[in-house]
Amino acid sequence: MEEKDFAAHLTATMTGSALTMLIGVGHRTGLFEAAARGPATSAGLAERAGLHERYVREWLGAMVTGGIFTHDAGEYAFPPEHAKFLLGETASNLMPSLLTLxxxxxxxxxxxxxxxxxxxxxxxxxxxxxxxxxxxxxxxxxxxxxxxxxxxxxxxxxxxxxxxxxxxxxxxxxxxxxxxxxxxxxxxxxxxxxxxxxxxxxxxxxxxxxxxxxxxxxxxxxxxxxxxxxxxxxxxxxxxxxxxxxxxxxxxxxxxxxxxxxxxxxxxxxxxxxxxxxxxxxxxxxxxxxxxxxxxxxxxxxxxxxxxxxxxxxxxxxxxxxxxxxxxxxxxxxxxxxxxxxxxx
Ligand SMILES: C[S@@+](CC[C@H](N)C(=O)[O-])C[C@H]1O[C@@H](n2cnc3c(N)ncnc32)[C@H](O)[C@@H]1O
Structure with a gap:
């Protein structure tokens, strides 16, 4: 691996660790379940989940740039094709493994x-x-x-x-x-x-x-x-x-x-x-x-x-x-x- 590729590889590793922690936060605060109900602004999602908007907005920033949520015209969405890997009673749900880590x-x-x-x-x-x-x-x-x-x-x-x-x-x-x-x-x-x-x-x-x-x-x-x-x-x-x-x-x-x-x-x-x-x-x-x-x-x-x-x-x-x-x-x-x-x- 070339030097610049290795640096990028390490950065991606760090990003994965940070997102794993925030996925745990999303699970414990009910943000994923609230987001699965449909697209919302940060204020809308905070209200739905009963949380403080400032925290929710920063968390959403990480979810969007981390490829877990999408963002369009001020609204954040948790696509169903992603939600099935983080919610629900199926073998596809990776949340238990993420929480274990x-x-x-x-x-x-x-x-x-x-x-x-x-x-x-x-x-x-x-x-x-x-x-x-x-x-x-x-x-x-x-x-x-x-x-x-x-x-x-x-x-x-x-x-x-x-x-x-x-x-x-x-x-x-x-x-x-x-x-x-x-x-x-x-x-x-x-x-x-x-x-x-x-x-x-x-x-x-x-x-x-x-x-x-x-x-x-x-x-x-x-x-x-x-x-x-x-x-x-x-x-x-x-x-x-x-x-x-x-x-x-x-x-x-x-x-x-x-x-x-x-x-x-x-x-x-x-x-x-x-x-x-x-x-x-x-x-x-x-x-x-x-x-x-x-x-x-x-x-x-x-x-x-x-x-x-x-x-x-x-x-x-x-x-x-x-x-x-x-x-x-x-x-x-x-x-x-x-x-x-x-x-x-
Ligand atoms: C990773 S868990 C797997 C549990 C289960 N087979 C499953 O698939 O969910 C391993 C299990 O082995 C049990 N175990 C470990 N040593 C054992 C032993 N000497 N005799 C009987 N059970 C043991 C543990 O208590 C634990 O429940």
């Missing part, structure tokens, strides 16, 4: 201390930030599962939807707030689903979410202590392996808890273990950053393996083979940042 700013001093002194930032140190993070990541995945779980994710593995329709025993490891289990249990009433998570708080939310589903149940437990009996026909793990403190132990337990013709269905990040191969991937820098600010440091705080979100398909294949999976296919998922591992003994 700003939630990391609170732990940066501790992260910097860990750079110098070692160790990590424990999950508790995120305080209210962690709760925001959990709720928001759960939020984004809720819509993703609703729109893509059955046809997109399960559909990537030939024959899986047929087995689930016929009726099998399924365990979802690291089930979080139970969004995947709820969608799957509804779609496949003949199958029985158990969600397992180490965090009692999320399991409580999962139970509430699936309270009307007779074929879904949840348990609090450590995947590293998963019992081999009774065996499961399918074990799923959505974004729940790379953050494990003892991922090698968990993968071995999963292998032992699977029936002979069972399938371990793992959704994880879709990158290479080799940084050189990730150059040019437009999602890689973002994912390394999230990995550093959350996955790696929270694992190091527990003395864990700190695989990080960028462990990559090569490392994942190696660990799956070590755990006893002799047949592993890496398949495309509906999201470019994720892939599906179909693993068989």
């Amino acid at each position: 700003s939630a990391f700013t609170g732990i940066l001093p501790e992260l910097e201390r860990a750079f110098a002194e070692g160790g990590g930032v424990p999950r508790e140190a995120y305080g209210p930030y962690l709760e925001t993070l959990g709720a928001k990541t759960g939020d984004s995945w809720k819509h993703i599962y609703r729109e893509h779980l059955v046809d997109g994710f399960f559909g990537a593995v030939p024959g899986l939807n047929e087995r689930l329709t016929a009726g099998v025993r399924v365990l979802d490891l690291g089930c979080g707030t139970g969004n995947a289990v709820a969608v799957a249990a509804r779609a496949f009433p003949a199958s029985r689903f158990t969600g397992l998570d180490i965090n009692p708080g999320v399991v409580e939310q999962a139970r509430e979410l699936a309270r009307d589903l007779p074929n879904a149940e949840f348990a609090v437990g450590d995947a590293a202590e998963l019992a081999a009996d009774p065996p499961y026909d399918v074990i799923t793990a959505f974004d729940a392996v790379h953050d494990q403190d003892r991922p090698d132990v968990v993968l071995r337990r999963v292998r032992e808890a699977l029936a002979g013709d069972g399938l371990f269905f793992m959704v994880d990040t879709n990158f290479s273990s080799d940084v050189a191969k990730n150059v040019g991937n437009p999602l890689a820098a973002l994912c390394y950053s999230i990995s550093l600010m959350y996955c790696t440091t929270t694992s190091l705080a527990e003395g864990g393996a700190a695989l990080g979100a960028m462990w990559g398909t090569e490392k994942a294949r190696e660990m799956l083979a070590d755990a006893g999976f002799r047949h592993v296919e890496v398949l495309e998922s509906p999201r470019p940042q994720n892939c599906v591992y179909a693993c068989r003994p």
Whole structure:
């Protein structure tokens, strides 16, 4: 990259960070919802949102010049084709991810201390930030599962939807707030689903979410202590392996808890273990950053393996083979940042 291009690249990076912060402000003050009701002057929008015009006008300036709003004849507009990425109950809405990024700013001093002194930032140190993070990541995945779980994710593995329709025993490891289990249990009433998570708080939310589903149940437990009996026909793990403190132990337990013709269905990040191969991937820098600010440091705080979100398909294949999976296919998922591992003994 030439010098002047690099300077422009850094300026664009700064602009992206600043806009991310102001997008959070717009979310929390209700400005996006107010703007989605139609074009308005700054005074009109301020009145609609119950805010002070001077602040709203400056915020609108950033939104317009940042390419999020348009401006014409004194009125500011939030085009519907942009609004669908910042509002609404769909998988396209990127707001939860944007909010997650700003939630990391609170732990940066501790992260910097860990750079110098070692160790990590424990999950508790995120305080209210962690709760925001959990709720928001759960939020984004809720819509993703609703729109893509059955046809997109399960559909990537030939024959899986047929087995689930016929009726099998399924365990979802690291089930979080139970969004995947709820969608799957509804779609496949003949199958029985158990969600397992180490965090009692999320399991409580999962139970509430699936309270009307007779074929879904949840348990609090450590995947590293998963019992081999009774065996499961399918074990799923959505974004729940790379953050494990003892991922090698968990993968071995999963292998032992699977029936002979069972399938371990793992959704994880879709990158290479080799940084050189990730150059040019437009999602890689973002994912390394999230990995550093959350996955790696929270694992190091527990003395864990700190695989990080960028462990990559090569490392994942190696660990799956070590755990006893002799047949592993890496398949495309509906999201470019994720892939599906179909693993068989
Ligand atoms: C990134 S979240 C993914 C949650 C869920 N699968 C989803 O897609 O929304 C990872 C989950 O793994 C859980 N987890 C971490 N270590 C675990 C362990 N050893 N045993 C069980 N669950 C664990 C965490 O509590 C968290 O809910």
